[in-house]
Amino acid sequence: MTRRERQELIDKGLLLPLMEEFYTIQGEGFHKGTAAYFVRIGGCDVGCHWCDVKESWLAELHPPTATEKIVENAVSFSDTIIVTGGEPLTWDMGPLTAQLKAKGVQTHIETSGAYRLTGEWDWICLSPKKMKLPTEEVYEKAHELKCIIYNNDDFKFAEEQAAKVNGNCILYLQPEWSKRDKVMPKIVDYVMANPKWKVSLQTHKYLNIP
Ligand SMILES: C[S@@+](CC[C@H](N)C(=O)[O-])C[C@H]1O[C@@H](n2cnc3c(N)ncnc32)[C@H](O)[C@@H]1O
Numbered sequence: 001m002t003r004r005e006r007q008e009l010i011d012k013g014l015l016l017p018l019m020e021e022f023y024t025i026q027g028e029g030f031h032k033g034t035a036a037y038f039v040r041i042g043g044c045d046v047g048c049h050w051c052d053v054k055e056s057w058l059a060e061l062h063p064p065t066a067t068e069k070i071v072e073n074a075v076s077f078s079d080t081i082i083v084t085g086g087e088p089l090t091w092d093m094g095p096l097t098a099q100l101k102a103k104g105v106q107t108h109i110e111t112s113g114a115y116r117l118t119g120e121w122d123w124i125c126l127s128p129k130k131m132k133l134p135t136e137e138v139y140e141k142a143h144e145l146k147c148i149i150y151n152n153d154d155f156k157f158a159e160e161q162a163a164k165v166n167g168n169c170i171l172y173l174q175p176e177w178s179k180r181d182k183v184m185p186k187i188v189d190y191v192m193a194n195p196k197w198k199v200s201l202q203t204h205k206y207l208n209i210p
Pocket residue numbers: 044050051052053084085086087088110111112113126127146148174175176177178202
């Protein structure tokens with residue numbers, strides 16, 4: 001395949017830079033505790049300084065992989081496939097999710113929402129970032145809003161984001177991992193004072209699983 005042909009397939013979402021995939025337990029948010037197969041797609045230029053998968057950022061480091069191959073493998077592990085990254089919406093998620101839905105599995109996405117919402121999703125976890133705000137469409141379609149709390153300013157940002165999502169969206173505050181001991185007591189107080197919010201923890205890190 002020429003470089004140009006490969007780029008065309010990447011542009012169409014038929015090849016995706018696959019960083020890693022693993023069968024584990026969803027650690028965060030609404031579906032925490034549920035077994036699922038994670039597909040981590042490389043490429044992200046949002047640039048969160050506390051990102052826990054910075055190795056995902058450079059798409060070129062991850063092999064362009066045919067969506068058919070990703071799907072065939074993923075559905076052999078689980079009936080729930082969680083697509084994450086990197087920022088999966090960097091790419092056209094249409095072909096990947098169409099093929100997953102054709103196999104009858106549930107499709108979930110973990111996204112900052114910074115780019116156009118593509119793909120067919122049963123569950124959208126939106127985790128907005130100040131540097132690159134979500135698109136209007138993803139605020140309307142998100143099933144859960146998961147705001148990361150690194151410092152006090154993040155409570156204000158979380159409220160601004162909660163004001164933008166649809167009325168059925170479930171609201172979570174999740175401590176940034178390195179600041180968890182400092183921010184957890186503040187999150188607890190905040191959720192008791194503002195019970196529309198729930199706490200989300202990265203439970204997989206406490207369980208020592210991927
Ligand atoms: C690594 S991101 C990949 C998906 C997408 N780029 C996003 O940010 O939603 C997956 C989830 O982990 C969260 N996350 C990343 N680093 C974190 C950290 N240090 N502490 C807590 N949550 C973190 C993100 O906010 C997001 O909800």
